[in-house]
Amino acid sequence: MFYPICVTCGVQYPAAEEPPAACLICQDERQYIGWEGQQWTTLAALQAGHHNIIKNEENKNKFPLIMGGLLGAAQYEKLADNPGRAMDGMKVQLWAHIVIILFIIMGNVGFFASRRREKREGGSL
Numbered sequence: 069m070f071y072p073i074c075v076t077c078g079v080q081y082p083a084a085e086e087p088p089a090a091c092l093i094c095q096d097e098r099q100y101i102g103w104e105g106q107q108w109t110t111l112a113a114l115q116a117g118h119h120n121i122i123k124n125e126e127n128k129n130k131f132p133l134i135m136g137g138l139l140g141a142a143q144y145e146k147l148a149d150n151p152g153r154a155m156d157g158m159k160v161q162l163w164a165h166i167v168i169i170l171f172i173i174m175g176n177v178g179f180f181a182s183r184r185r186e187k188r189e190g191g192s193l
Contacts, residue, residue: 073114075107076100 072087073080076094081087087108094101141154 070110072108073110075109076102080111 069083069085071080071083074091074094077091077099079091079093081091090106093099094106142158145152145155
């Protein structure tokens, strides 16, 4: 028995032998589901690839929980309502991904246009 966790939204479900057929959150038409479809993971698998940092230095009554990396820093700034360098870094990263996707689209359009032109001219592929 294990506790299945939805890879897309992170919701953990009750212990079961098999994961549910679909995630209740991800069944919403507005929710993004990756090309691979519904995927499940376990807490052990998440712990193998991710880690959180718990610090108890400043105040003995507070336990700040910090997720590592740029995403964790941006989420922390958002929670603290104090936008800073990490939020700016996420914006830059977003635009870099958009540019990469546009280059991929342009390359595919060029490839298929050249194939179409070769077919029209009677050339072999």
